[in-house]
Amino acid sequence: MHKKLLRCLVLAFSLFAVSGCGIIDMIYLPPAEDTAQEIFEAANDAMSExxxxxxxxxxxxxxxxxxFSPYTIDAELSLGDAYFLDEEYELAAETYKDFESLHxxxxxxxxxxxxxxxxxxxxxxxxxxATTELQEAYDYFNRLRQMYPDSPYAKGAEEHMQTCRKFMAEHELYIADVFWHMKKYGPAWRRYEFIMENFKDVPEVAEHAKEKSLAAYHNYREEQARETREKRQGSWRQWFTWL
Structure with a gap:
């Protein structure tokens, strides 16, 4: 009888010990980490939302x-997309550049x-x-067009190249017009000439620059002539003053 009771007590104690370990584990052990697949799917869900x-x-x-997960490469690319869609364009550009360097x-x-x-x-x-980013964007679109002419993105790249060139031409025209309004006709004329020579592919801007170039050159020459006359008159005045 005593032996039977002893066995029951030992069994009960063993069961309690096992279950107690389970409870301790639940309380003190950290939860299992999400797998790469789970994180990737959660990120994609966030993108969808x-x-x-x-x-x-x-x-x-x-x-x-x-x-080194098979999901990591897709995550690196999607990271750039997430930045882009969030209008964090500088971070997006850096992320896409990193992706190209790595893969x-x-x-x-x-x-x-x-x-x-x-x-x-x-x-x-x-x-x-400044148009630094525009020029760099143009270069990337041009690379795409040259390296992957059959890509579905090539046509869009060519259209964006034209947009970049138009913005760059308008930027140069803006600077030339600033010189014009400041009555610095020499720098304005040279800037208009630069536009005519370097932005023939933007005819509406190049044509406007041509018209302004003629006017700026005319004013510039008149300005030079006036300065020359003033110098001569000044030297004669100094001569008569000396007398």
Whole structure:
């Protein structure tokens, strides 16, 4: 009888110990980490919901936690898309550039070149600002057109190249007009001439620059003649004053 009771007590204690360990584990052990697939799917869900900030967070988490996962490359590309859709164009351009550097032979490179160009072009805000990003965007679109002429993005790239050139021409025209309004006709004339020579592919701007160039040159020559007369008259006045 005593042996039977002892066995029951040992069994009960064992069961309690096992269940107690389970409870302890639940309380003290950290929860299992999400898998790469789970993070990727959650990021894609955030993209679908247009929660781009959350998507960026998750794509970065996947890239950092699982750098060798089969989902990581897609996450790197989608990270650029998330920045782009969130209108973080500078970060988008950097991310797309990084993707091209890391995966230069990836099948998505035509798309990456196109999106890099778009990200750079969208950083241009006004013709009174520098056109550095526009020129770089033009170069990316041109690379896409030359390297992947059969890509579905090639035609769009060519159209955006024309847009970049138009903005760059208008920027140069703006600077020339500033010189004109300041009555600095020499610099204005030279700027209009530069536009005529370098933006023949933007005929409406080049034609306007031609008209303004003639007027600026006329005013510039008159200005030079007036300065010459004033110098001569000044020297004669000095002569008579000396007498």
């Amino acid at each position: 247009k929660n781009y900030v959350r998507a960026v967070e998750l794509y970065n988490k996947l890239r950092d936690a699982y750098p 230069p032979r990836h099948e998505a490179i035509p798309y990456v070149l196109y999106q890099t160009g778009m990200s750079l072009m969208k950083q241009f805000r006004s013709i009174d600002r």
